Amino acid sequence: xxxxxxxxxxxxxxxxAIKDEDSYGYQIIKDMKxxxxxxxSTLYTILKRLETAGMLTVKSVEHEGRLRKYYHITRQxxxxxxxxxxxxxxxESIYRFITREDARNE
Amino acid sequence: xxxxxxxxxxxxxxxxAIKDEDSYGYQIIKDMKxxxxxxxSTLYTILKRLETAGMLTVKSVEHEGRLRKYYHITRQxxxxxxxxxxxxxxxESIYRFITREDARNE
DNA sequence: TGGTATACATCGTAACGCGAAGTATATCGC
DNA sequence: GCGATATACTTCGCGTTACGATGTATACCA
Numbered sequence: 001x002x003x004x005x006x007x008x009x010x011x012x013x014x015x016x017a018i019k020d021e022d023s024y025g026y027q028i029i030k031d032m033k034x035x036x037x038x039x040x041s042t043l044y045t046i047l048k049r050l051e052t053a054g055m056l057t058v059k060s061v062e063h064e065g066r067l068r069k070y071y072h073i074t075r076q077x078x079x080x081x082x083x084x085x086x087x088x089x090x091x092e093s094i095y096r097f098i099t100r101e102d103a104r105n106e
Numbered sequence: 107x108x109x110x111x112x113x114x115x116x117x118x119x120x121x122x123a124i125k126d127e128d129s130y131g132y133q134i135i136k137d138m139k140x141x142x143x144x145x146x147s148t149l150y151t152i153l154k155r156l157e158t159a160g161m162l163t164v165k166s167v168e169h170e171g172r173l174r175k176y177y178h179i180t181r182q183x184x185x186x187x188x189x190x191x192x193x194x195x196x197x198e199s200i201y202r203f204i205t206r207e208d209a210r211n212e
Numbered sequence: 213t214g215g216t217a218t219a220c221a222t223c224g225t226a227a228c229g230c231g232a233a234g235t236a237t238a239t240c241g242c
Numbered sequence: 243g244c245g246a247t248a249t250a251c252t253t254c255g256c257g258t259t260a261c262g263a264t265g266t267a268t269a270c271c272a
Binding site: 002004005006007008009010011012015019020032088090091095 | 107111112114115118121138141187189191194196197199200204205206
């Protein structure tokens with residue numbers, strides 16, 4: 001898929017991946033894979049950005065000797081998803097503009 | 107609208123604006139305005155990029171003493187729009203992932 | 213004469229995705 | 243026992259891109 005197109009979906013998609021249940025990096029990538037593939041470097045950059053923006057909180061948990069960072073969505077993060085839904089209406093209108101048939105033949 | 111979301115639509119949208127009839131910068135901005143607003147600097151950057159990529163061709167025409175650059179879509183440009191349509195299927199699937207109801211309550 | 217519309221161009225900046233490389237542990241096949 | 247693979251997170255640098263600011267130039271209207 002076109003990278004530019006992907007960009008606009010990434011933040012909302014990551015937030016959606018943790019919205020029902022706290023999750024961690026590796027798991028998020030696996031959950032998103034059927035819909036949208038992203039590299040680790042991309043995900044961790046996004047998670048850091050969303051944390052800074054107050055969209056999620058982080059909690060480190062010991063798991064089999066290793067550190068695991070669990071991400072929890074905040075009210076702001078849920079709001080971000082709602083914003084995406086609002087934007088979606090505009091996107092659909094743009095989609096119709098792009099895919100419309102030749103206006104001269106209508 | 108979210109800038110990142112806009113990014114993925116811009117190229118296809120500009121191509122769609124000239125696909126039925128050759129057009130020029132100022133006119134393209136006006137045609138797109140109801141759907142997607144963009145600044146002149148952004149549009150001319152995009153047009154230059156699409157030209158380099160072979161998606162459109164340019165023809166300078168004298169108009170009331172001033173130079174006007176008409177843009178004409180190529181077969182490649184039309185192909186780019188078709189690609190967008192293909193990507194759209196994936197985007198819809200991602201949209202459903204983002205807006206799905208809590209899986210634990212289903 | 214000043215404001216607005218038309219029309220295109222260039223520069224610098226900041227945001228962002230991502231490949232590459234690194235660190236570290238656990239598990240599994242040979 | 244040892245290499246491969248999976249898990250898990252981090253950092254760096256690069257290239258692409260949208261856009262504000264600014265500039266140039268003409269036409270028209272009040």
